[in-house]
Amino acid sequence: MAKYLIGLYDDEDKLLSAVEAFQKEGIPIHEVCTPFPVHGLDHALHLKKSRLPDAAFVYGAMGTLTALSMQIYMYTIDWPINIGGKSHLPFPSFIPITFELTILFAGVLMFLSYLFVNRLYPGRRARVYDVRQTDDAMVMAIADEKVWDQARDLFRKTGAFEAKIVEL
Amino acid sequence: MFESPIREPLILGHKTYRQITTDLASPILGPASWKWYLTTAFTAAVMLAGFGAIAYTLWVGIGTWGLNKTVGWAFDITNFVFWIGIGHAGTLISAILLLFRQRWRMAINRAAEAMTIFAVICAGLFPIIHMGRPWLAFWFLPLPNTHGSLWVNFNSPLLWDVFAISTYFTISLLFWYTGLIPDLAMVRDRAKPGSFAYYAYSILSFGWTGSAKQWQRFEAVSLVLAGLSTPLVLSVHSIVSFDFATSILPGWHTTIFPPYFVAGAIFSGFGMVLTLMIITREVLDLKDYITLEHIDAMAKVTLATGMMVGFAYATEFFIAWYSGSYWERYIFLNRAFGPYWWSYWAMVSCNLLIPQVFWFKKLRRSPWFVFVISIFVNIGMWFERFVIIVTSLHRDFLSSSWRMYTPTWVEVTIFVGTIGLFLTLYLLFARFLPVIAAAETKSILKTSGDQYAGLSWEAYQTKKRQGAAAPAFQPAMDPDTPQS
Structure with a gap:
């Protein structure tokens, strides 16, 4: 059971500027889950191009x-x-x-x-931070407990409508 | 981002992401209506009647069909080509329109791809039944055997067909399922945890979470699969046409067949997509997603491809005359004015003449009118295959062997049975899977939803009604900059 601090956004533009803000502050982003492919998110997260x-x-x-x-x-x-x-x-x-x-x-x-x-196979348990991540919310998860206070602040500043700690 | 004021919104009703989820997931998780049970029971009964006729054929033999020594291919191969053609619209919509970045495909690609898969299942039945001994169908595969090993004939287009159809089926299925995984995860997360639906959709969604890396790979895979499917769909119907074109039979031996068949396949596929989507948007109340704009666009494709096949009919006649070949000329005159004249003119009127009504915007935007025309398209394209196959065969080089072909009740029941099979599969699909690609629709909401793109559109409409000139460059609400 690992604990994460997650912030939920209702708009992809808020999410993208939030990702930038987190990176500027040097807070490591564990994962970002979205209900649909968000353009530019892979660049913002510096993901390597898929091979x-x-x-x-x-x-x-x-x-x-x-x-x-x-x-x-x-x-x-x-x-x-x-x-x-x-x-x-x-x-x-x-x-x-x-x-x-x-x-x-x-x-x-x-x-x-x-x-x-992607480690996708029938019967795999989905690690869902919040069920709204397949509905209408973009979820940003922070794993490192030391930066949670800082992250919670930044979630508020960047327009997340909710920030909470989840266990999965 | 600039949105042209003349581009209509593709999603109506001022939808939010949540509403899209609800609109697509709730019919799956809610109870089915009695109408659904009634319709499915009926189509399943038709399907079982068809299976009964297949069993009868296998028990008694191909002699139960109306085939004779002159007309050795008729109803079954007609139905085979007909169903394969139906499938082509799905791949066109999902693959080619994806490469062309046509956003209107998003509302219909899921259902059209499903139709592709179901149509290929129906098509595949016919050559296998026609073998007479379907348990030996594996002889078509290049397997080591006790006859030598005597291998399959790689010169034969019938063998190419085996590879083409099975590849087509497999790739279409994978493409379809790739797109389904995120939407199945959406349904999973809406189901009550612990319920049967939750477990079922958990297994089907493969543990999808929608992380940024997953989406990045998803987009890469979708694009490559689209790139692979595009030449594939063109090759499949070209190879089907080789079954005829590589023979030396007048009426079949023409170089125009591959492009002619591909255009005809897309034409018939769009006919079927229109038929089913107009019913689906009505029954599942999806008029905000499958809008008049979508029907309009599909009607335009139907008109264009209908004229392509019409052009091919004319070219065939011209070449038959220009070739100077006596046999070639005879077969084409016989097609139009011989004993099967009615099937030829049914084909020409359904495929070339009737779709001409789609020149009028008002008619393209009347769903039930388009529905009626789409039925004509389906009928016309069935007749096209019947005309090509039967009229070319029934009067061969020796007039002593001229025969007429009439289908028996067994053949008709098998064909009607495959329609039942197709519709049953489609009804199951519409009940248990999201009929519209939800994730993709959400991704275009901010560029094509009417509350974003629609601002300029509505302003344009109002201005137009007031008689003013269209606003030249009215910037739409910019979806790329964050709103305060």
């Missing part, structure tokens, strides 16, 4: 290679069939399946990576 798109490219390339090697092995190497003298390596015919498997690998593996890096 999932890069991973998707690698997964896609894996799909391309899998599809091409599968088709070439089956159709050209393992059992070449003479169909009216057509090529044993009909590259244009391989394009549709290669394309589809590229998309399939990139999409499925990226989705699984997304769940993995």
